[in-house]
Amino acid sequence: MSLRVAVAAPFIQHGSRRLEENEFVVALSLDRDWFSPDQAKRLIDIATEEGLLDRTDDGLAATFEPGEVTIPEDFDPDEDLLRKRSAFERVLDSLVAEGMEKHEAVGAINTLQGELGLTIEAAAVVYARREGIDVDDLAPVAREAVLDTEGD
Structure with a gap:
């Protein structure tokens, strides 16, 4: 479930279940170099639609326990994550x-x-x-x- 892995990574990196949107985008685009900033924002939209993230007044909240997700060393998310899934x-x-x-x-x-x-x-x-x-x-x-x- 690579979408869950990609979404969990910024939360694991920051040791939190809540992040500001810009922290999430920076973690995926600059820190990990997995996505461009625009793609990271698109990932937020997809993850929100699929119930992995909630948008709150103070940013983003994971709806699952990110610490329970393992990020494989060779994990490199595919751009297919950025399209709406059936x-x-x-x-x-x-x-x-x-x-x-x-x-x-x-x-x-x-x-x-x-x-x-x-x-x-x-x-x-x-x-x-x-x-x-x-x-x-x-x-x-x-x-x-x-x-x-x-x-x-």
Whole structure:
């Protein structure tokens, strides 16, 4: 779950769960040289949309425990982090973060999709719930995908 790793890095560096936005941007752009300042700001937007960050009056707050995230030595985030991810991709990241092999999760979700006749997003949410993984924040997105499909 490289988005979580990239978001956690500035908090780990500063030993805090709260940072001013400029501290976060400097940590990712100047200190680590992972992103340009504009890209780091885009990462804030993506992480906020995905529930990893909260914007507060005094800056940014991590919604997870950054200290529990391990940053691999050779970690170099891909620019794909800067694009909005589908509900399927987000659920898949949650499954992988819980220790499931990516290819196994994709196969199981595809099987479930075929068995239940659901969209890939809905099948991913159902599968994650069956595995005991909390993806309640993505259920409305999956529901919307089902409703959009019914209208076609």
